[in-house]
Structures are given as C-alpha cells and as structure tokens.
Amino acid sequence: MLNALRRDPDSSDARWLVVFLHGYGSSGADLMSFADYWQASMPGVAFVAPDGPTVAKDGGFQWIGKRPGNDPRLYEDAVAAQPLVDQFIDGELARLGLDGSRLALVGFSQGTVMALHAGLRRETAPAAVLGYAGGLVGREQLKKDVTSRPPVMLINGELDEIAPVYGMHVAVKALAEAGVVAAGQAMPNLAHAVDADALILGARFLLSAFAYRARHGA
Secondary structure (H helix, E strand, C coil), rough: CCCCCEEEECCCCCEEEEECCCCCCCCCHHHHHHHHHHHHHHCCCEEEECCCCCCCCCCEEECCCCCCCCCCCCHHHHHHHHHHHHHHHHHHHHCCCHHHHHHEEEECCHHHHHHHHHHHHCCCCCCCEECCCCCCCHHHHHHHHHCCCCEEEEEEECCCCCCCCCHHHHHHHHHCCCCEEEEEEEECCCCCCCHHHHHHHHHHHHHHHHHHHHCCCC
C-alpha cells in the first residue's frame, strides 16, 4: 500500500476525488500544496497525494525510472507501475463511496506520464486528466491500449528544459488521433515548474470537467 496524504472536504461528503501523482524525486506532499490553492473553489472535492512506490536514487520517490524521454523502457515502466496505481485509486474511491467517473488525475512530470497512462486505461473514464510538465509514453501503442477517453489538458512551460514543450504538442496530437479530447497550453516564462497562472488554468479545467460530468454522466 502506498503512503499518502489525504484532505477530505471540511463540511460535506466527497463528491469528487482528485489524485495527485508527483514527479521524480518528489513526494505526495509537494503536490498536495496544489490543494491549498484549489480547495476553496472546489467544495465537495477530496484530495489525495500518494508517494511513489520506490525510492529514487537522488532522494524522494519515483513511479518509473529516470530515463531520456525517447527511451522505450519508459512505456515498460509505466505498464509495470499501472496496477499499483489502479489499486490505490480503487481503494480511495471505495473509501469515499465514489465510482470511477468521479475521479480526476493530476500529475507533474513523470506523474503526468502515469496520470495519462493509467487514466486512459481505466475501466471507467475519469472525469479529467490534468498534466503539468510531462508527456505521453507509448504513443505507438495508444490506439490499441486505450479503454477510456477522459478529457485531457496538458500545461507546459515554454522554458522547460527537462520536459520540453514540443513533447506536449506531440502528446496532444497523439491523444487526438486516439479519439481523446485533449488540449495543450504553453506557459511563457515558465520552466519545469507550476506557477499561479498554471494552477488557475488547471482549476478551471477541472471545474469545467466536473460540471460536464455531473450534467451528462459517464
């Protein structure tokens, strides 16, 4: 079982679950800080931020190996990590009494890789997948692998040298070709990080996705 931080709604039962997936060498606590900005505008949303399953050699935790972006082993790593991520998500949904359509995945860097990989292969499509500073692995396998098509938004700094912005554009194109409604937003003057503007854009996307799912169902 993954170690995790949890923040449930203060005054109501949870109607939605946001699962944060952190980047390489980080921890759930780093992304739980997003909830500090979002919670006031997201009543009824529970937030959970697990630590990755293995310790990174540079400290912190990881979901997949630290490899070049074009390394095919990244896809293999994501395939290996997916069952544990799915098991964790299913446990959190059960804890809150929610079904899979009430889920949103939010990732940063390699957490975005896992959010996309897991989110597009869930039995029930999540309400949304939001990814910061990360991309898609296994583009060639996506069309045959995909089992759900949640709306996706990717946000990437134009100055990001770790996850260059062109990777976002490539991912959005591949997602669209697989029938996934996806959008990308390049942020000027932003490197491998998330700033206030990126958090605002992400919050608007999640709220819009929640409203659409509540209105139209899974």
